[in-house]
Amino acid sequence: MVTDPTLKEVYSLVLTQWPLVAGAYALLWAGLVVYVGFALKRLNGLGKQVEVLEAALARRSGDAG
Amino acid sequence: MKSHTTRAFIALAIGGVLTLAAFLGAFFWAGVPDFGFVRTAERTDSVRYQGPFDQEIDEARYLANFAGYDVEVTAGGETVRGDLVEADETHVTIETADGEVTVSAAEFETGRVRGSSYGRPDWGQKIFYFHVPVAEISFIVFGFAAFYSLRFIMTRKREYDTKARVSMEVTLMFVMLTMATGILWTKAAWGVWWDWEPRLTTYFIMTLLVVAYFVLRNSVEDEERRAMYAAVFSILGFIDAPISFFITRLIPSNHPVIERGGLEPPMLISFIIAQIGMIALGYAIYQLRMGEMLLKDRIESAKTQLER
Amino acid sequence: MASSSMRQFRAMLRKDIVMELRTKEMLMSMGLYSLLTMVVYFVALSQAGAGFDPRDIAAGLLWLAFIFTSMLGLNRSLVHEKDQGCLEALLLSPVDRPVIFFAKAIGNLIFLLVVEALTIPVFAFLFLQGQAVDVSTVALIPLVLVAGSVGIAGVGTLLATMSVNTTGKDFVLAMLFIPLMYPLLLGAVTATAAAIIGGPEGVSLFWTGMAWVIGYDVIMLLASYGLYEFIVGA
Numbered sequence: 336m337v338t339d340p341t342l343k344e345v346y347s348l349v350l351t352q353w354p355l356v357a358g359a360y361a362l363l364w365a366g367l368v369v370y371v372g373f374a375l376k377r378l379n380g381l382g383k384q385v386e387v388l389e390a391a392l393a394r395r396s397g398d399a400g
Numbered sequence: 401m402k403s404h405t406t407r408a409f410i411a412l413a414i415g416g417v418l419t420l421a422a423f424l425g426a427f428f429w430a431g432v433p434d435f436g437f438v439r440t441a442e443r444t445d446s447v448r449y450q451g452p453f454d455q456e457i458d459e460a461r462y463l464a465n466f467a468g469y470d471v472e473v474t475a476g477g478e479t480v481r482g483d484l485v486e487a488d489e490t491h492v493t494i495e496t497a498d499g500e501v502t503v504s505a506a507e508f509e510t511g512r513v514r515g516s517s518y519g520r521p522d523w524g525q526k527i528f529y530f531h532v533p534v535a536e537i538s539f540i541v542f543g544f545a546a547f548y549s550l551r552f553i554m555t556r557k558r559e560y561d562t563k564a565r566v567s568m569e570v571t572l573m574f575v576m577l578t579m580a581t582g583i584l585w586t587k588a589a590w591g592v593w594w595d596w597e598p599r600l601t602t603y604f605i606m607t608l609l610v611v612a613y614f615v616l617r618n619s620v621e622d623e624e625r626r627a628m629y630a631a632v633f634s635i636l637g638f639i640d641a642p643i644s645f646f647i648t649r650l651i652p653s654n655h656p657v658i659e660r661g662g663l664e665p666p667m668l669i670s671f672i673i674a675q676i677g678m679i680a681l682g683y684a685i686y687q688l689r690m691g692e693m694l695l696k697d698r699i700e701s702a703k704t705q706l707e708r
Numbered sequence: 709m710a711s712s713s714m715r716q717f718r719a720m721l722r723k724d725i726v727m728e729l730r731t732k733e734m735l736m737s738m739g740l741y742s743l744l745t746m747v748v749y750f751v752a753l754s755q756a757g758a759g760f761d762p763r764d765i766a767a768g769l770l771w772l773a774f775i776f777t778s779m780l781g782l783n784r785s786l787v788h789e790k791d792q793g794c795l796e797a798l799l800l801s802p803v804d805r806p807v808i809f810f811a812k813a814i815g816n817l818i819f820l821l822v823v824e825a826l827t828i829p830v831f832a833f834l835f836l837q838g839q840a841v842d843v844s845t846v847a848l849i850p851l852v853l854v855a856g857s858v859g860i861a862g863v864g865t866l867l868a869t870m871s872v873n874t875t876g877k878d879f880v881l882a883m884l885f886i887p888l889m890y891p892l893l894l895g896a897v898t899a900t901a902a903a904i905i906g907g908p909e910g911v912s913l914f915w916t917g918m919a920w921v922i923g924y925d926v927i928m929l930l931a932s933y934g935l936y937e938f939i940v941g942a
Contacts, residue, residue: 353523
């Protein structure tokens with residue numbers, strides 16, 4: 336916490352920048368996390384589908400053989 | 401496939417740790433550079449103290465912003481020194497040891513203002529540690545997309561088309577992130593959300609090229625044709641991007657550049673760690689999407705076999 | 709071999725021109741479109757006020773008209789080829805692929821230059837009457853027109869060949885064409901504006917703009933020429 340009045344004045348002139356800096360970081364991290372999260376979720380779903388389909392395939396080839 | 405997901409997770413872990421480290425380095429280790437200066441009447445112990453300032457003033461109205469400062473005014477042959485109470489285009493009022501003295505602006509001859517000068521911290525610069533690496537990765541991945549497109553044209557193998565498309569998706573992701581952080585920084589540093597400034601303009605053109613790639617892909621039905629058209633367009637786009645980058649030199653630029661040897665070690669190290677971390681994250685996203693593509697292929701082939 | 713390519717090239721170009729002279733469809737549509745653009749310009753500038761100097765933005769307005777007119781023309785010229793099955797017939801015949809590219813590109817270039825030559829006097833008549841211009845530098849404008857049109861026709865032919873086979877023909881063409889054209893447009897507008905403003909600085913800026921346009925033409929035409937084969941065969 337800045338208590339010195341002079342320094343307070345110095346910082347008050349520039350701290351208007353902070354919401355934008357924080358916003359930029361929030362966007363960056365949110366973007367990356369959301370993207371990776373969705374990719375992982377889709378990957379999981381597809382993995383399950385593959386398992387089911389390939390099990391079905393194996394069963395059918397077993398029936399035929 | 402397994403190998404893609406494993407690689408993706410390893411890269412994700414490395415990228416996550418490095419970017420987190422870079423984040424900590426950027427905010428708690430690297431200093432905040434000065435962006436101009438601020439003047440105050442009093443002196444305080446501060447790392448930002450740049451020294452005293454002592455300025456000549458030739459008109460009374462120029463003193464208007466210096467209330468509380470130590471001033472010395474010569475008017476009508478007499479010199480008065482003390483703390484400035486107020487000043488405008490008609491008069492100057494000064495608090496001296498003997499009480500307040502008012503001098504009219506018409507009699508004003510010369511004046512001096514004394515105070516302290518402090519560096520003005522530039523918090524907006526903190527975007528640099530992530531904005532610049534993300535922008536660099538977008539160029540690199542665009543290059544990979546063009547390379548895979550070229551490989552596709554030479555070999556006509558479907559895997560290269562998939563690789564080019566996934567690279568382009570990663571490019572789009574990073575381009576969007578660069579745009580978003582860049583626009584916020586522009587507001588912080590220049591006071592406007594957007595400026596038709598060379599770097600911004602060319603980056604915007606590059607964004608449009610990447611978007612156009614996907615528009616093109618989505619509007620071609622035949623699969624082989626889609627792959628070929630997309631490959632040709634991404635190569636053309638990759639040739640065009642540097643041309644538009646350089647031609648914009650016709651307009652003078654405001655965008656900051658890093659001066660040679662201009663970064664202190666804590667800043668430089670945080671920056672380099674952020675760069676490596678971002679490369680790892682880009683690679684992780686690429687591998688994740690590739691794994692997804694391969695799984696989709698497996699599902700397709702399993703479905704066609706089941707239908708038979 | 710070279711002479712047979714030349715013969716093929718001439719035959720294809722002649723076909724385009726003869727067809728155009730018979731139907732006048734391309735020139736009519738492009739010419740009227742650019743005239744309509746002038747009406748839109750008038751409306752857009754109608755509230756500009758008395759202090760407004762049309763010479764300041766004349767170059768930009770001209771190239772704006774050219775870029776949209778050329779997109780219309782490029783799209784039409786290749787839609788024709790496709791609808792009449794010309795392109796497929798050509799691909800079946802033993803014609804070199806680059807010859808197809810050059811014939812189509814030069815056909816488009818000729819139509820574009822004709823429309824530009826008609827548009828400029830109309831534009832000058834409607835917007836620049838009574839404005840002093842430096843005649844010695846304005847005489848340089850045809851150079852940048854030709855250089856710019858070469859780039860538009862060359863890269864545009866490649867892109868239009870792609871876009872006719874897509875579901876959103878003209879939108880896809882615009883989406884591909886305008887970002888790729890950005891360097892050429894900036895150079896061409898800079899050169900044209902410098903020629904209109906005139907003076908020794910104008911001349912030097914004109915040649916800077918021209919250098920960019922020519923550089924763009926060389927690089928992008930080589931790329932388009934090399935890549936056309938893959939597009940037309942896909």
